[in-house]
Amino acid sequence: MPELPEVETVRAGLEKYVLNRRISSAHSYHLRAIKPSSISPLAAVVGAKIRAVKRRGKFLWFELDREFTLVAHLGMSGQLLISSKQLPDQSHLRARIELQKAAGLAGKKSASDEIRFIDQRTFGWLSIEQMHDQVPTSVAHIAYDPFEADFNLKEVITNISSRKSAIKPAILNQEIISGIGNIYADEALWRAKIHPEIICEDLSEDEIKKLINSAKAVMKSAIKAGGTSFDQQYKNVNGASGYFSRSLSVYGRAGQPCSRCSTLIRRIAFANRSSHFCPRCQR
DNA sequence: AGGCCTGTTATTAT
DNA sequence: AATAATAACAGGCC
Structure with missing residues (x-):
């Protein structure tokens, strides 16, 4: 299911919740949740602030106030959910990225939330990557999608x-x-x-x-x-x-x-x- | 019970 | 060398 329109829907949803939020913890729970070529374990994102949520084709990534970026691909069945920390873990939960309280939202429901990566069939992944020429390493060989300004x-x-x-x-x-x-x-x-x-x-x-x-x-x-x-x-x-x-x-x-x-x-x-x-x- | 399925990539073939 | 075709990866649904 996740083709460009689905990934874009997820990207826009994430952007709404996570922009300028700082990551307070990050854990993965499955061997295949992190791409083998990732240059660091998921924990490297702890303390980083999310500056943007970008997408090309079916790939999306979080730009951070760091030298590296957090890339996500949903594969066949991946989901990225904004979830209250109180909610019980879903089955097939592969990774969790907790966000610090948003400024000015103390006490509100959205003040305490996290990103959950859920993936039944485990073809999706997260990865820590270097940026090259505006895109992460694993996106370098992907052609422009038709919604990009540079699409020719x-x-x-x-x-x-x-x-x-x-x-x-x-x-x-x-x-x-x-x-x-x-x-x-x-x-x-x-x-x-x-x-x-x-x-x-x-x-x-x-x-x-x-x-x-x-x-x-x-x-x-x-x-x-x-x-x-x-x-x-x-x-x-x-x-x-x-x-x-x-x-x-x-x-x-x-x-x-x-x-x-x-x-x-x-x-x-x-x-x-x-x-x-x-x-x-x-x- | 077995075939089906949205994606990507490594391998093999041309 | 470049392009094309195929298989493999998992797991749950029908």
Whole structure:
């Protein structure tokens, strides 16, 4: 679930609660919670003040008043919740970052809270990293996402149009364009009326342009809806589900009629993933 | 009971 | 060398 719109929802939620807060303690509870390449144990963040919460694609990071930054990736099932310290630990709690009382909030409920990293399937991680060129080490190879000012539509079109793979794996490739996962890939392809298995080289530049603009548009709508939740795995920082799943046109709708032409939506297994598309709209 | 699944990356193949 | 395809990582749901 956590693709760009879900990660952005989490990022914005975190920003609201943790900006300029100081970290009073940090603990991890699972071997896989901290990325093996992390340059320090999680405890290195204790005493640091959170200066910003940034995101590129599906990666997010906390800028600190330190030489290093705290990076987070939610993987398949990760959550970052703002939680009262009083709440009992959730199952699959992988790490806890306690925040000092916010100035002027003494006695208030939000005065005593923490960030909890919860991850059932443990593909997510936290990591302490150096910054290079505005982004942490593990983000250096990730392409701009379409919401970044430096995202270059023309360059991405040129890149995709020279490839010999199918179009769907190309837009899922985080080194070409970041943020798109299986759900929004299927939705973007449906909006642009492109079959997921068409070879990149065989698409016109206009078709690729339409596809990228569709991806950006569908993700923008999803951010507005708080992201897509199918089960209990994707939550915003307050533990609430997003409601964009009701707006999906193809993903998870196999056997249901296409909203444009009423043809039944098909689901095929392809490149280790399932793809949903309208066999009539998407040739 | 076994197949399925939102993501990334290392390895292998071309 | 660069690009493409595949497998592996976990665990709980149906």
